[in-house]
Amino acid sequence: xxxxxxxxxxxxxxxxxxxxxxxxxxxxxxxxxxxxxxxxxxxxxxxxxxxxxxxxxxxxxxxxxxxxxxxxxxxxxxxxxxxxxxxxxxxxxxxxxxxxxxxxxxxxxxxxxxxxxxxxxxxxxxxxxxxxxxxxxxxxxxxxxxxxxxxxxxxxxxxxxxxxxxxxxxxxxxxxxxxxxxxxxxxxxxxxxxxxxxxxxxxxxxxxxxxxxxxxxxx
Amino acid sequence: xxxxxxxxxxxxxxxxxxxxxxxxxxxxxxxxxxxxxxxxxxxxxxxxxxxxxxxxxxxxxxxxxxxxxxxxxxxxxxxxxxxxxxxxxxxxxxxxxxxxxxxxxxxxxxxxxxxxxxxxxxxxxxxxxxxxxxxxxxxxxxxxxxxxxxxxxxxxxxxxxxxxxxxxxxxxxxxxxxxxxxxxxxxxxxxxxxxxxxxxxxxxxxxxxxxxxxxxxxxxx
Numbered sequence: 001x002x003x004x005x006x007x008x009x010x011x012x013x014x015x016x017x018x019x020x021x022x023x024x025x026x027x028x029x030x031x032x033x034x035x036x037x038x039x040x041x042x043x044x045x046x047x048x049x050x051x052x053x054x055x056x057x058x059x060x061x062x063x064x065x066x067x068x069x070x071x072x073x074x075x076x077x078x079x080x081x082x083x084x085x086x087x088x089x090x091x092x093x094x095x096x097x098x099x100x101x102x103x104x105x106x107x108x109x110x111x112x113x114x115x116x117x118x119x120x121x122x123x124x125x126x127x128x129x130x131x132x133x134x135x136x137x138x139x140x141x142x143x144x145x146x147x148x149x150x151x152x153x154x155x156x157x158x159x160x161x162x163x164x165x166x167x168x169x170x171x172x173x174x175x176x177x178x179x180x181x182x183x184x185x186x187x188x189x190x191x192x193x194x195x196x197x198x199x200x201x202x203x204x205x206x207x208x209x210x211x212x213x214x215x216x217x218x219x
Numbered sequence: 220x221x222x223x224x225x226x227x228x229x230x231x232x233x234x235x236x237x238x239x240x241x242x243x244x245x246x247x248x249x250x251x252x253x254x255x256x257x258x259x260x261x262x263x264x265x266x267x268x269x270x271x272x273x274x275x276x277x278x279x280x281x282x283x284x285x286x287x288x289x290x291x292x293x294x295x296x297x298x299x300x301x302x303x304x305x306x307x308x309x310x311x312x313x314x315x316x317x318x319x320x321x322x323x324x325x326x327x328x329x330x331x332x333x334x335x336x337x338x339x340x341x342x343x344x345x346x347x348x349x350x351x352x353x354x355x356x357x358x359x360x361x362x363x364x365x366x367x368x369x370x371x372x373x374x375x376x377x378x379x380x381x382x383x384x385x386x387x388x389x390x391x392x393x394x395x396x397x398x399x400x401x402x403x404x405x406x407x408x409x410x411x412x413x414x415x416x417x418x419x420x421x422x423x424x425x426x427x428x429x430x431x432x433x434x435x436x437x438x439x440x
Contacts, residue, residue, distance in 0.1 A: 025362065057359050058414065061391075064363040065401055067415045075415040109389065113411050113423075133388060137425055141409065167387075167427050 022056045030059050034069045041076050050083045051101040054108060082108040089117055093124035103132055110136035119149050126160050134169050135160070141173040145180065147188050155192050162200035175202040335384045340426035342385045344370060346404065349377030351396050358392025360385045365395065387428035391421040
């Protein structure tokens with residue numbers, strides 16, 4: 001199986017993506033009836049110094065899925081609102097500093113995953129100058145596995161204070177999930193306590209260079 | 220040092236053809252005969268150049284006694300200076316330069332699969348779709364475009380798979396089965412509402428960079 005996978009490695013033509021401005025990328029892809037409204041939402045994001053790429057992606061996604069025009073526009077509008085909310089959160093976490101678009105986009109993505117804004121703001125403040133994406137996704141992973149949001153944030157702050165940064169914080173969330181699933185069973189609180197005791201030596205969840213997916217069934 | 224004796228004027232005149240040798244005294248007549256014989260002999264010997272004589276001397280030299288040990292012979296052959304003359308036609312010189320440039324500019328990555336850079340990772344997609352005619356992955360990494368990343372099922376066992384080099388970071392995606400059915404990856408582990416109000420979720424993939432954690436730690440220090 002591994003050999004077959006190796007032989008079937010395919011390169012995605014990434015060079016084509018992100019080429020040109022939003023208008024040229026949307027033309028021919030977005031239904032003409034939705035295009036004026038979407039163009040104006042993207043223009044509003046640009047005017048407010050918000051990242052426009054998440055909105056372009058949302059418009060392309062909805063168009064590819066054949067989402068009806070009204071829902072497509074609403075989806076893009078919802079993305080703009082999340083970006084605005086994210087900018088407020090980042091501004092509070094990084095007062096008197098220019099707000100990086102990448103931070104705003106990462107916070108908007110965390111909000112879209114359902115992470116509580118207060119948790120997001122707390123995690124932003126532990127390392128304002130680091131990319132917040134990994135720690136926010138780690139927190140969202142823990143919350144998705146029904147860990148208490150505040151306890152999950154406590155664990156990630158502790159991990160950061162023990163020297164774990166960036167993508168390694170995702171391993172903390174994976175380790176907590178593994179502890180939860182151990183034979184005999186652990187409560188969520190026990191799993192968090194167990195991982196906290198391991199810090200900073202949580203196992204790496206995967207090789208750094210690959211994301212291996214297991215065979216999926218069903219569908 | 221031997222002094223050169225002056226030649227008799229009568230002998231000189233006979234050698235110059237101004238006097239009949241028969242009129243010379245007997246002793247001068249013998250000297251005349253020896254000198255003319257020597258002159259005739261010089262005319263019959265071909266002229267020999269200095270270079271030819273030097274080369275003849277070289278050929279006559281006895282060869283050096285060669286060391287029979289192969290290693291020492293090789294070392295001696297390699298260390299001995301030798302004159303090398305290289306003649307190139309301009310056309311061949313240009314062809315050689317073009318060939319070298321092509322080798323230097325050729326991509327160095329292996330041809331048997333994608334190679335991820337330091338800010339990229341390799342994502343593998345696998346799904347079980349028995350009876351499907353086609354499966355592809357569509358997501359934020361390819362602008363949600365159809366047709367750029369198809370999964371393969373070469374064994375016809377319903378297991379479809381593909382791999383791709385993607386930028387490190389989060390990517391939302393879905394499988395598209397038979398060109399029309401949008402399906403989330405059931406074991407993606409992470410999902411996010413797609414925001415279009417129908418309760419559909421995208422799968423979320425976080426690609427890890429190829430840069431090792433040790434590299435990251437070293438860079439941080």
